[in-house]
Amino acid sequence: MKYSVCAAAFGVASLISAGSTNAEDDFCKAIGKTARSVMVARQRDVDLSAMMETADTQGGAFKAPMRQMIIAAYERPAYSTEEMQAKEISEFANEILLACYKRVK
Template sequence: MAPLPAQATSNNHNPDQICHLRGSWAAVVMSARQAGLPLSGQLHLEKAPGAGTRDEILAAYEHPRFSTATMQQRAIEDYRNELELRCFKNQ
């Protein structure tokens, strides 16, 4: 896992808040994946507040894209939880 984002730490967020931001970021990345947006258009997300890494963006695009809203939502939730779990474990 990458070091905690500089913007998050400079805004005096505690570790739990930082992991929450990472989770929110992961949900945005996977939502884009599930919506069929191209990977090349998502790489800018590594500069967002609470952002993860380029490798985490790439990993989201290694997950399958689903056609039903229920399965898309599940993929978003699972990816968010996966990244939050890593963040909390690395605190």
């Protein structure tokens, strides 16, 4: 499971071109927000096919990494309590962020 999360993050982080640290940090922050949104959808039992259709609307290079992130999220459990949902959302987003920041180091 962790492999899928890292693969998703590395796929997205690989889109970063050489640039300033601020641009890289902003990119990772955006990836983190996206990861959070994907996991919120997962915790709300949004249909996986609908999520994949959303990923398919992404432009060129972002399509495959978005699909990887969605798959990684859906490989994790959905919880019934708000407390556990919040914990899972934070853990997923932080794992994606960590992998992104490591990649842009």
